[in-house]
Amino acid sequence: MKKYLEISKLFFKLQLAWRFDIAINVFLTIVKIVSAYLIWNNIFGTRELVSGFTFHTMLSYYIINSFLSQLDMSDRVSNEISFRIRGGTFSKYMVIPANIQGYFVSQTFGTSVFYLVFNLIAAIVWIFIFQIKFAITNNPFHIAAALLIALLGILFMIQLNYFLxxxxxxxxxxxxFLMIKNNILLFVTGVMIPLVLLPEKIVGAMKFLPFYYLTYLPxxxxxxxxxxxxLLGFIVLPIWIVLFLLINKYTYEMLRVRYDGVGI
Incomplete structure (x- = not known):
């Protein structure tokens, strides 16, 4: 466990060397919030409610969703693995004294924790700029459950990107594959529109998939x-995480014999 903590700490510190990436990440958070403000300000018009949402509740949803979605740094996992395999340097992960999946889990969480502060600042600033009456529950159990489900969601995404x-x-x-995944995620995680606006049968079916719980439910x-x-979130997400752990182990054992890279 200690070695994985050290990996997380290393990648947390490493982010300081990539200041432009920090700026881009914060900028994307701002773009999502501004876009939501412009779109929903026009949709609401003189109406007070849309599918049970007030204007300020809708914006609160988008601020939280944007914040959570920008914390997920797991895309880097699939990109790095693909780059290493094609460049012949994936061998470094095959010889390190750590589980490869565990390495990438630690890497992603270390990076995500670093960006947490900057994305939080960006979200708070825009709450004040737009003078949003920020709607958030005062129930500590619901907040804790949302945070834990979001954490499980990031863990699942690491597994999915590792597989890809x-x-x-x-x-x-x-x-x-990555393009298809990214386009699907924009829709099924509620980043584009809250899923409550979709037909009830479609939403019901989506509850059995992990994507519903990544950012939408939290x-x-x-x-x-x-x-x-x-409760359903705490059942569905762990099942998918375990399933992909098994899939990834099988895929790695089956395909690693194809790897002919040299060097580390």
Whole structure:
């Protein structure tokens, strides 16, 4: 456990060397919030409610969702694995005295913790700029549940991106897979629109998939909604995490014999 903590600490410190990346990450958080403000300000118009949301509750949802989605740094896992395999330097991960998945989990959490502060500042600043009556639950259990579910969501995304990265051992380029994944996530995680606006049957089916719980459910819990889905979140997400742990282990063992890189 200590070595994985050291990996997280290392990547936390490493982010200080990439100041432009910090600026881009904060900028993307701001863009999402501003876009939501402009779109929903026009949609609400003179109306007070849209699907049970007030204007300020809707913006609160988008601020929280944007904050949570920007914390997920797991995209770097698939990109780095693909780059290393194609460049012949994936060997470094095969010889280090640590589990490869554990290494990337530690790397991602170390990076995410670093960006947490900057994204939080960006969100708070825009709350004051737009004078939003920020809606957040005062129930500590719901807040704790939202944070834990969001944490499990990041863990799942690391597993998913690790799997996609390993596909480079079989396919020449995984860009298409990554593009499909990113476009699907924009919709199914509630980043584009709250899923409550979709037909009930579609939302019901999505509750059995992990993506529903990545940022959408935590965001809804933070604004005091969907508390009845907490238990389901703690059941569905761990099942998918364990499933992908097994899939990733099998995929790695099956495809690693194809790797002919040299050097570390």
């Amino acid at each position: 990265g390993l596909l480079t051992l079989k396919f020449e380029d995984i860009y298409l 965001s809804m819990l933070f604004i005091g909604r969907n508390e009845g889905e907490i």
